[in-house]
Amino acid sequence: MGLVSDEELCLQDINYHLDYLEEAILNSSPELFSDYVLWADVLLKNLGLPEECLRGSLKSIERAIMKLADDEVADKASEYISGALKILETSHPSSGYLGDHPLRELAEEYLRLVLNTEAREARELIISSLESGIRVEDIYLQVFEPVQHEIGRLWQTNQISVAHEHYATSVTQSIMSELYPYIYSASERRNLKLVAACVNNELHEIGIRMVSDFFEMNGWESIYLGANTPPEDFSGIVSDLKPDLVALSATMTFNVSHVRHIIELLNELEDRPPVMVGGYPFNVDIKLWKKVGADLHAADASGAVKVAEEFLDI
Structure with a gap:
């Protein structure tokens, strides 16, 4: 198996840029693309690539889209790319995430x-x-x-x-x-049921697993389906189990459209339960949960139970 050439790596990066740009435009969310560009800038710098590498790629993408896409898409892409480049000039990467807390x-x-x-x-x-x-x-x-x-x-x-x-x-x-x-000994059962999963193509499952466990510790029956859950299968099990709440997670921005698709499938059910969504993109754009058709959003596991029970008035 041969080494990947510089040209292939460059094309791979451009495809990533386009994936994130497309998802941001589909969700009317410049925040999603700007956040990705800030992340990519740190990554590429630490791989030893010159600062202008990312900026040059984005400007080339902008020029190509202006030539090839229709006016509406081209204008939106140009707006998002220009906005991200402007934010890049004043960004300050995080120096660590362990925080200041008792543990x-x-x-x-x-x-x-x-x-x-x-x-x-x-x-x-x-x-x-x-x-x-x-x-x-x-x-x-x-x-x-x-x-x-x-x-x-x-x-x-x-x-x-x-x-x-x-x-x-x-x-x-x-x-x-x-x-x-x-976890199971934390509280009495309350006759409440949650079905939780990562959407299809999403492999980052620790966050939604924590959410599921928090519900379990608060007396719910949590049915956690794991990572990369097929949409039709998810809709089917929700129809069969009739939970009080559904929780969907996407960590990678390019999976947000999968969240929307699953919600659209759930909307076809006769008695669709409320849908809560979460994951990194939904914290970047605090209005994103509404854009995908969800009923509620929790920023983290600690707040998920409170948000859900307030919504359900229980």
């Missing part, structure tokens, strides 16, 4: 262990923390969540490889699977 030292130690491929020690750290009285909710919000964000930043800044990133995620998922005795 920061625990998060730092957990991060160190997973980056050193010490899965057994990482597991023991979390289990002993729970046995000492720390709540599952706090482990999720102050350890797992910021550590996952920090791992993503370390990959983006070329400090760890994709392999390290995948390993760290798999360790966290494995440990989460051991926490269900704590």
Whole structure:
């Protein structure tokens, strides 16, 4: 298997730019494209590419679209690209995601262990923390969540490889699977049902899994379907199970259209349950949830149960 040429890598990057631009235009969301450009700028700089590489690619895309696309699309693309380039001039990348909270030292130690491929020690750290009285909710919000964000930043800044990133995620998922005795014993059952999943093509599942577990800890029956859920299958199981609430997640911006498609399928059901959406793009554009046809949105796992129960008036 040969090495990928510089030309092929350049074309790959341009395709990424176009994917994100298309999704932003489809959702009338310049915020989504600007956020992607800021992310790509950090990534490319840390790969050693000159600063002008991204800017030049975007300007070339703009010129091509102005020549080839209809006026409406061309004007929108030009607006989004120009806006993103302007924001790029004043951007300041994050220096870290571990934050300032009571469990920061625990998060730092957990991060160190997973980056050193010490899965057994990482597991023991979390289990002993729970046995000492720390709540599952706090482990999720102050350890797992910021550590996952920090791992993503370390990959983006070329400090760890994709392999390290995948390993760290798999360790966290494995440990989460051991926490269900704590989760199931957290509260009494309340005769409420949630069906939750990542949309098709979406593989980032820790966030929606945390959401599902938070509902479980608040007395709901959470039916979590996992990553990359086929739309028709999802609609079918919702029809069969008749949940009180559906939760859909997309982490990658280019999967937002899949969220809309699944909601359109659910709209065909005779008794469609309310649909809550979440994931990174919905935090970037705070009106995006309405644009895809959802009923409600939660920014994170801690707020999801409160938002849902207020909406359902329970």
